[in-house]
Amino acid sequence: MLTELDPALDLAEHLRLLLGEMPDGCGEYQLIQVLRQRHCTHIPHLPLTDRLVLFRTHFLLFNALYRLRDRLWQEKSAHLAIGALHIQLLPYRAGEEALAVHDSLRDYYLDLDQLRQAGESDVEALLASFWTRLHGGEEKRAALELFELDRDAPLDLALIRQRYRQLVSLHHPDRGGSTQRLQSINLAMEILTRYYR
Known part of the structure; x- marks a missing residue:
């Protein structure tokens, strides 16, 4: 007991x-x-x-x-x-406080x-942030690969937007591209915006 x-x-x-x-x-x-x-x-x-x-x-x-x-x-x-x-x-275990x-x-x-x-909205935001960080490594990596951007290079939202416009122009269905590819590009842009805003 x-x-x-x-x-x-x-x-x-x-x-x-x-x-x-x-x-x-x-x-x-x-x-x-x-x-x-x-x-x-x-x-x-x-x-x-x-x-x-x-x-x-x-x-x-x-x-x-x-x-x-x-x-x-x-x-x-x-x-x-x-x-x-x-x-x-x-x-x-004794240690050096100066090294803390x-x-x-x-x-x-x-x-x-x-x-x-x-409050509830703060907790929701904390949880969303946690899950984004937890699963974001794979998600972000895939989006950067789709955009053909080096993840180790210094990136900002302006550069990502520029690359997005290039890819949309290349893969738009009105220009012979694929709707599915364009949807993947839009999703990748959503993901990258969360990381680089």
């Missing part, structure tokens, strides 16, 4: 206890499920299918993880590895205004 978490403890302390029980670490979803099973009152217990609930749960979890990591580092008691797919409590890289994600999650100000 799982023991319930003490509601008097903050979410960061709940996470320290749970991660201490998982020496191999775990993913975010698993951590959320364990928090829910143990009746943690610091996260919403609403369906994660609601995108706003999902965002708020994710944000609260990562806010607590970053606060815990800072606390453990100051105490020199442990190191918390926080990744998108894996979270793990590790032994403390600025962590913009830490700044984002520790700023509670980000949570308070995020």
Whole structure:
């Protein structure tokens, strides 16, 4: 039987206890499920299918993880590895603070205004941006190949538009081109506009 978490403890302390029980670490979803099973009152217990609930749960979890990591580092008691797919409590290792890289994600999650100000449209925009970046590598690469542009060359929207006009002129059905090819060119232009606007 799982023991319930003490509601008097903050979410960061709940996470320290749970991660201490998982020496191999775990993913975010698993951590959320364990928090829910143990009746943690610091996260919403609403369906994660609601995108706003999902965002708020994710944000609260990562806010607590970053606060815990800072606390453990100051105490020199442990190191918390926080990744998108894996979270793990590790032994403390002394390091050079001067070598620390600025962590913009830490700044984002520790700023509670980000949570308070995020509405449904903001969450939708964040998710759209995430999926565009996740799948965009292949999509963007294919569009650049269709436009016969070097992805390593410095590109801007003006250059892409110029190439688009050339391709439309070449492949327009009124000039003996293919409707299907023209549709592919238009789709590629849509994709590239998202990346280079």
